Amino acid sequence: MAAERAHIANNEANEPSSKIVRFGTDMPLKLDSGKILTPFQIAYQTYGELNAARSNAVLICHALTGDQHVASDNPVTGKPGWWDVLIGPGKVIDTNRFFVICSNVLGGCLGSTGPATINPETGKPWGLDMPIVTIGDMVRAQVMLVDHLGIDRLFSVIGGSMGGMQVLQWASSHPERVHTALPIATGARHSSQNIAFHEVGRQAVMADPDWCGGRYIEAGKRPEKGLAVARMAAHITYLSEAALHRKFGRNLQDRDALTFGFDADFQIESYLRHQGMSFVDRFDANSYLYMTRAMDYFDLAADHGGRLADAFRNTSTRFCLVSFTSDWLFPTEESRSIVHALNAAGASVSFVEIETDRGHDAFLLDEPGLFSAIDGFLRSAARARGLEELA
Amino acid sequence: MAAERAHIANNEANEPSSKIVRFGTDMPLKLDSGKILTPFQIAYQTYGELNAARSNAVLICHALTGDQHVASDNPVTGKPGWWDVLIGPGKVIDTNRFFVICSNVLGGCLGSTGPATINPETGKPWGLDMPIVTIGDMVRAQVMLVDHLGIDRLFSVIGGSMGGMQVLQWASSHPERVHTALPIATGARHSSQNIAFHEVGRQAVMADPDWCGGRYIEAGKRPEKGLAVARMAAHITYLSEAALHRKFGRNLQDRDALTFGFDADFQIESYLRHQGMSFVDRFDANSYLYMTRAMDYFDLAADHGGRLADAFRNTSTRFCLVSFTSDWLFPTEESRSIVHALNAAGASVSFVEIETDRGHDAFLLDEPGLFSAIDGFLRSAARARGLEELA
Numbered sequence: 001m002a003a004e005r006a007h008i009a010n011n012e013a014n015e016p017s018s019k020i021v022r023f024g025t026d027m028p029l030k031l032d033s034g035k036i037l038t039p040f041q042i043a044y045q046t047y048g049e050l051n052a053a054r055s056n057a058v059l060i061c062h063a064l065t066g067d068q069h070v071a072s073d074n075p076v077t078g079k080p081g082w083w084d085v086l087i088g089p090g091k092v093i094d095t096n097r098f099f100v101i102c103s104n105v106l107g108g109c110l111g112s113t114g115p116a117t118i119n120p121e122t123g124k125p126w127g128l129d130m131p132i133v134t135i136g137d138m139v140r141a142q143v144m145l146v147d148h149l150g151i152d153r154l155f156s157v158i159g160g161s162m163g164g165m166q167v168l169q170w171a172s173s174h175p176e177r178v179h180t181a182l183p184i185a186t187g188a189r190h191s192s193q194n195i196a197f198h199e200v201g202r203q204a205v206m207a208d209p210d211w212c213g214g215r216y217i218e219a220g221k222r223p224e225k226g227l228a229v230a231r232m233a234a235h236i237t238y239l240s241e242a243a244l245h246r247k248f249g250r251n252l253q254d255r256d257a258l259t260f261g262f263d264a265d266f267q268i269e270s271y272l273r274h275q276g277m278s279f280v281d282r283f284d285a286n287s288y289l290y291m292t293r294a295m296d297y298f299d300l301a302a303d304h305g306g307r308l309a310d311a312f313r314n315t316s317t318r319f320c321l322v323s324f325t326s327d328w329l330f331p332t333e334e335s336r337s338i339v340h341a342l343n344a345a346g347a348s349v350s351f352v353e354i355e356t357d358r359g360h361d362a363f364l365l366d367e368p369g370l371f372s373a374i375d376g377f378l379r380s381a382a383r384a385r386g387l388e389e390l391a
Numbered sequence: 392m393a394a395e396r397a398h399i400a401n402n403e404a405n406e407p408s409s410k411i412v413r414f415g416t417d418m419p420l421k422l423d424s425g426k427i428l429t430p431f432q433i434a435y436q437t438y439g440e441l442n443a444a445r446s447n448a449v450l451i452c453h454a455l456t457g458d459q460h461v462a463s464d465n466p467v468t469g470k471p472g473w474w475d476v477l478i479g480p481g482k483v484i485d486t487n488r489f490f491v492i493c494s495n496v497l498g499g500c501l502g503s504t505g506p507a508t509i510n511p512e513t514g515k516p517w518g519l520d521m522p523i524v525t526i527g528d529m530v531r532a533q534v535m536l537v538d539h540l541g542i543d544r545l546f547s548v549i550g551g552s553m554g555g556m557q558v559l560q561w562a563s564s565h566p567e568r569v570h571t572a573l574p575i576a577t578g579a580r581h582s583s584q585n586i587a588f589h590e591v592g593r594q595a596v597m598a599d600p601d602w603c604g605g606r607y608i609e610a611g612k613r614p615e616k617g618l619a620v621a622r623m624a625a626h627i628t629y630l631s632e633a634a635l636h637r638k639f640g641r642n643l644q645d646r647d648a649l650t651f652g653f654d655a656d657f658q659i660e661s662y663l664r665h666q667g668m669s670f671v672d673r674f675d676a677n678s679y680l681y682m683t684r685a686m687d688y689f690d691l692a693a694d695h696g697g698r699l700a701d702a703f704r705n706t707s708t709r710f711c712l713v714s715f716t717s718d719w720l721f722p723t724e725e726s727r728s729i730v731h732a733l734n735a736a737g738a739s740v741s742f743v744e745i746e747t748d749r750g751h752d753a754f755l756l757d758e759p760g761l762f763s764a765i766d767g768f769l770r771s772a773a774r775a776r777g778l779e780e781l782a
Contacts, residue, residue, distance in 0.1 A: 033651035132651040192635040192659045193627065199660045200623045202653060203667070207616035209600060225598035233591045233624050236584065241719075244583040250690060258688060260424035260523040262593060262680060266687070268583045269590045276594070289653060296657070297649060299641060328632075328719075 017075045018043040018068055018104070018111045021148050029106075029140055032297075035131040039120065042145050043111025044103035047071050047087065048095035050151070055387060057151045058093060059142065060102040061159030061166035063364075064234075064291045065283055067110040070102040071095065076110070076282045085366045092375045093158070101149065105166075106141040107133040107290040115286035116217060126286075128214035133290060135162070135298045139169045146177070153177050155387070156378060160184035160363035161330065162291065165298050168311075168338070172300060175315040180381045182374060184322040185363040187334035188308055188341070189299040194329060197237055198292035201230030205285050214286055227285045228276030235275045240326035240359035244268060301341075308341035315342075318384075319349040320377040322363070322370060329360040350377060408466045409434040409459055409495070409502045412539050420497075420531055423688075426522040430511060433536050434502025435494035438462050438478065439486035441542070446778060448542045449484060450533065451493040452550030452557035454755075455625075455682045456674055458501040461493040462486065467501070467673045476757045483766045484549070492540065496557075497532040498524040498681040506677035507608060517677075519605035524681060526553070526689045530560045537568070544568050546778070547769060551575035551754035552721065553682065556689050559702075559729070563691060566706040571772045573765060575713040576754040578725035579699050579732070580690040585720060588628055589683035592621030596676050605677055618676045619667030626666045631717035631750035635659060692732075699732035706733075709775075710740040711768040713754070713761060720751040741768060 020043050023029065028038035045068045050057060060070050060083065071087035073080060087093040087100055104112040107130070115130040122129070146154065157170045157178050164186025171181040190198075205211055208226025212219045236244075248268040252258070255265065264270035304310035319342055323335035332353050342349040354369035356362045363370065411434050414420065419429035436459045441448060451461050451474065462478040464471055478484040478491055495503040498521070506521040513520070537545065548561045548569050555577025562572040581589075596602055599617025603610045627635075639659040643649070646656065655661035695701035710733055714726040723744050733740040745760035747753045754761065 035651075128653070189641065191632060192639045192641065192657075193630075193632040195641070195657050196627045196635065196659050196663055197624075199655075199657075199663055200620060200627070203616075203623060203664070204595060204598075204620045206653075207595075207620055208598065225594075229591060229595045229598055229620065232594060233588075236587045236591070239584075241582060241584040241722075244587065248583045250580065250583065250586070250693075260426075262519070262597075262684065264590075266583075266586050266590075268587050272587055272590055273594070293653065302641075331632075 017072070018045055020044075020111060021145055023144055027144065029137070029144070031131050031137045032134040033131050037106075037113070037131060040106070040113035040141070041111070041117075042103050042106070042113070042141055044068050044101060044145060045070065045072060047100040048098055050099040050149070054151050055153070055155060055385075056098050057146075057149070057154050058098045058100050058156045058158060059146065059154050059170075060087070060100060061142070061157065061163035061170075062102060062105065063159070063161040063163045064295065065279070065288070066163065067108065068102045068104045069110075071100065082364060086371065086374070092371045093378070098155065101146070103142055103145050105133075105138040105291070107138070107287060107294065109284035109287035112141075114284065115214070115290055116284045125215075125217045127217070128286065128289075130286075130290065132293055132297075134294050135165045135169050136173070136303075138294065139166055139173060142166070142170070143174065143177075153179060155385075156180040156182060156381070158182040158184070158374070159186075161186055161360065162295050164330075165295065168300055171315065171317045171319070172304075172311040175312070175317050178317045179385060180318045180320070180378070182320045182322070182377065183335075183338065184370070185324055185327055185330050185360055187330045188301060188311075188338050190296050191334075195296045197233060198296055200233050201292060202289050204229040204233070205289060211285060216285065222280065223285045224280040227280045227283070227288060228273075230288060231279040232272045232276040235272060237329050238359060238361040240328065240357055242326060242357035243359055246357065308338065309344035312342055312345040312347055315345060315347050317347065318381050319347055320373065321349065321351045322373055323351075323353050324358070324360070324362040324367075325353060325355050326357045327360040327362065408463070409436055411435075411502060412536055414535055418535065420528070420535070422522050422528045423525040424522050428497075428504070428522060431497070431504035431532070432502070432508075433494050433497070433504070433532055435459050435492060435536060436461065436463060438491040439489055441490040441540070445542050446544070446546060446776075447489050448537075448540070448545050449489045449491045449547045449549060450537065450545050450561075451478070451491060452533070452548065452554035452561075453493060453496065454550070454552040454554045455686065456670070456679070457554065458499065459493045459495045460501075462491065473755060477762065477765070483762045484769070489546065492537070494533055494536050496524075496529040496682070498529070498678060498685065500675035500678035503532075505675065506605070506681055507675045516606075516608045518608070519677065519680075521677075521681065523684055523688075525685050526556045526560050527564070527694075529685065530557055530564060533557070533561070534565065534568075544570060546776075547571040547573060547772070549573040549575070549765070550577075552577055552751065553686050555721075556686065559691055562706065562708045562710070563695075563702040566703070566708050569708045570776060571709045571711070571769070573711050573713070573768065574726075574729070575761070576715055576718050576721050576751055578721045579692060579702075579729050581687050582725075586687045588625060589687055591624050592683060593680050595620040595624070596680060602676060607676065613671065614676045615671040618671045618674070618679060619664075621679060622670040623663045623667040626663060628720050629750055629752040631719065631748055633717060633748035634750055637748065699729065700735035703733055703736040703738055706736060706738050708738065709772050710738055711764065712740065712742045713764055714742075714744050715749065715751070715753040715758075716744060716746050717748045718751040718753065
């Protein structure tokens with residue numbers, strides 16, 4: 001247990017509302033790249049109380065641009081937590097019963113060590129000198145946090161998209177510490193098309209002269225235009241053609257007729273511009289590069305000789321996978337291939353495909369099918385584990 | 392007939408290999424925006440010979456980034472014409488039988504009047520002072536070209552993607568001048584998602600400081616980075632996930648292992664970067680803005696009270712529509728709704744959906760199903776018109 005060696009502090013600089021655990025040079029993190037990261041820190045939030053048996057902990061893993069504020073107001077945007085619809089007292093993931101943990105991933109930009117934090121060797125922001133982090137590295141840091149909190153075994157690890165990749169990595173690398181795993185709207189590897197979209201986003205950021213080769217903080221600049229373009233392109237992939245047609249169609253924005261110009265004539269244009277502009281207010285451009293790269297690099301089967309089933313051999317973790325019919329970033333086929341691998345590995349696995357036109361982002365929305373799937377699975381798993389008080 | 396009023400010249404400045412027709416101030420073009428464009432010029436290529444009856448002319452309409460060099464080497468890239476696989480002596484569109492015409496669209500950048508050509512009022516490049524052009528305006532200019540060539544009735548109007556939109560516009564606005572129409576991989580209106588992708592591309596161009604508010608030519612600059620990003624994003628939409636998986640998967644580029652950095656580790660990354668970089672060598676950034684806007688604005692039903700069938704009332708044109716199963720930019724459903732409208736209008740219509748994983752770009756490729764569909768349709772239409780020499 002690492003609690004005694006880690007230093008707890010409020011992060012007075014960045015995130016007054018987050019807890020911070022700092023891992024000193026006595027607790028270095030060896031990354032997949034072979035590089036050593038030390039010292040480093042992880043910002044996290046907890047909700048509810050850890051029970052005496054330390055058996056009711058649920059780890060939530062966030063997606064590409066998510067953060068630790070999963071069920072409480074986000075201090076940067078002032079908006080409710082990103083999974084506030086799902087997590088809280090009396091909600092599906094009931095913080096009256098579960099001790100919920102969510103940490104900002106390694107390489108993130110809301111309190112955990114990332115490219116915008118200070119490189120102790122130089123006294124300047126890491127920028128691109130920050131080593132590349134992988135999904136595996138994010139999970140290694142989370143393991144240290146869970147150790148620090150004195151928890152041997154997590155009742156559940158839950159996440160969507162990049163969060164789902166972390167769930168799969170947890171279940172593969174630490175099966176004995178994961179009672180149940182819920183990978184949602186995710187894949188065991190990033191597809192060629194998904195890498196392509198990420199590369200477009202990175203090139204958009206890097207094309208912005210205000211990116212300054214990654215040294216924009218010292219230059220007193222921000223590559224806002226490039227990052228906004230990256231977000232706009234990505235945002236399209238989070239939705240679906242059907243949902244865009246339903247919500248926007250070819251509707252005009254506050255006008256009766258086309259203006260025959262390049263203003264945002266169509267609602268979809270002003271919606272996308274808004275998505276781009278509001279994103280740059282809350283996210284660090286270099287972190288965006290690192291997060292997208294971590295997803296691109298994820299390939300769980302490749303780490304196991306090309307056989308995904310071998311990533312889950314002899315696991316006793318119970319799995320529940322969820323996909324959405326209109327998700328074209330992580331189509332149902334991705335989840336199905338994980339289910340096949342888990343079956344081949346002899347794992348206990350449920351799989352729910354939810355009919356919706358809301359695309360990939362459905363996992364973040366008030367989606368009844370998702371909520372009932374998670375609720376039913378967690379209740380059943382709690383009963384099976386003899387944790388009647390959780391069921 | 393406009394021939395005597397139009398001035399023919401070789402375009403010694405831009406395109407020595409293209410014919411140019413200049414329409415003087417006595418032949419103004421009234422645009423959909425209400426603005427008048429005059430004078431203006433259209434660059435075009437022809438292949439084969441017009442027969443004595445002037446009944447064997449085939450007009451080819453090019454797509455977003457296409458040009459008039461449909462069946463002969465492109466003078467800018469040195470590559471074969473963009474539909475060289477389809478058009479030429481003895482080919483499916485046989486220039487021993489047909490007189491093939493292809494013009495650079497109005498607003499284009501290969502000889503026709505566009506934002507990079509000189510605004511006669513200022514003596515400087517038009518830039519964004521060029522009026523917005525629509526698909527209807529492109530067709531109006533083509534009508535003037537066809538008049539100039541002394542052709543009353545085209546045996547066929549053929550095009551894919553934005554070219555297909557022009558085909559539909561021709562058939563709708565000038566049914567008496569179009570014997571057969573082949574709209575391929577297209578739609579009667581641009582979808583919300585397609586507008587969204589175009590808007591990302593435009594924002595990428597405009598975010599580049601070298602765009603200079605559209606006045607980059609006078610500034611001696613080119614918004615290459617922004618235009619490359621726009622092209623990269625668009626290029627993904629021209630392919631399909633299946634084709635990307637088949638061609639690139641997660642294969643690495645000239646290396647044995649991940650480099651843990653932001654170089655192009657994956658083949659798909661270097662492929663996309665190449666697509667972006669080679670595009671900026673051959674295309675004008677402002678023209679890209681105008682072409683995407685023309686597609687966004689296209690909505691044939693809206694021009695007819697919301698009923699697409701009313702765009703084709705009492706037409707005697709014979710139609711053949713082609714779609715591709717993996718085209719997610721213009722899914723088969725778009726073609727099917729045009730077919731339904733044509734049926735409702737009592738038109739003669741064939742429809743072929745071609746099974747392929749090559750996505751939207753299939754219309755530009757050596758696709759046997761496409762070739763046999765065009766070949767069969769044109770032969771049958773020629774026989775029906777009594778043009779045995781064409782069949």
